[in-house]
Amino acid sequence: MKILFITATNLGDGILSTGALDHLIRQHPGAEITVACGPVLAGIFAAAPGVRNVIPMKKEPYAGHWRKLAKATFRQRWDIVVDLRNSLVSRLLLSKKTYVWEKHDQNKHKVEQIADILGVAPAPSPCIWFTPDILAEAERTIPEGEPVVAIAPAARWRGKTWPTENFVGLIGHLTASYGLIPKARVAVFAAPGEENIAYTVLNQIPQERQINMIAKLSPLQAAAAISRCSLYIGNDSGLTHLAAAVGAPTLALFGPTPAALYRPWGRNADYVSTPETPEQLTGYPGYRSKSAPCLMTTLTVTAAQAAAVKLWKRTYS
DSSP: OOEEEEOOOOHHHHHHTTHHHHHHHHHHHEEEEEEEOOGGGGGHHTTTTTTEEEEOOOGGGGHHHHHHHHHHTSSSSEEEETTTOOOOHHHHEEEEEEEEOOOOOOOOOOOHHHHHHOOOSSSSOOOOOHHHHHHHHHHHOOSSSSEEEEEEEOOOSGGGGHHHHHOOOOOHHHTTTTTSTTTOOOEEOOOOTHHHHHHHHHTTSSGGGGEEEHHHHHHHHHHHTTTTSSSSEEEHHHHHHHHHHTTTEEEEEESSSSSHHSOOOOOTEEEEOOOOOOHHHSSSTOOOOTTTOOTTTTTTTHHHHHHHHHHHHHHHH
């Protein structure tokens, strides 16, 4: 059996689709699977059982990436094609069964919307597949000892990035001698291009408790490292979805993006948001997403700390 799975180019949406792929793997053991995804996701999907080929889709002018995908897949006869991009390519392929993304109930989480396409209930949770060498590397990166709090203070969009001083304040409260996790080590994670924000936070942590994970790891390596952390706190981002997918206690910070659609999905995941709705935060005259300032300033350190304590107690009590 041959399966083609076409998914997102960005990290967060791609992670939310991993549960659907895992469902296909379990339903069709021994299937040969090809995944088309963004380059940042290639390592994640290459580690999945049964995945024989990953086609990285780097966006090109004049839909060149779609033409390359068509060329790579057109001559193959597919048993199942899953297209979460609603592309023309999937409609031109020879396939016994095709599942294509279409507009869905926006009151449902993205994971549930993807499950609806496949007709699966309950919705399969996102997951990450690790090789033994990746896990061994993570053990060296996050060694045994004092608990580790993972912090991801950056995001692709400035509007949904909580102020760095708030992250610093939250870390101080959580790891103080009187805090939730006294003297915990703090691992700061960030992707390439996010160094300035991340180092602003890292440099405020006592040096003996710093773990520098800034622009050092692939997404798969970061996921394995986060899986060894006692708590993860970050903005609405791909790293946050990775943290939830590996089962780390995950607290997501929300503001101008809808938590109903994009909250981290997992038994140990939760979120806290600004008092205002996304519509209220983005509804001011002259709003432009690309030039918007930080829209997370009304989410207080106190509110985030309370949410972290609640998640911790729910997870460990």
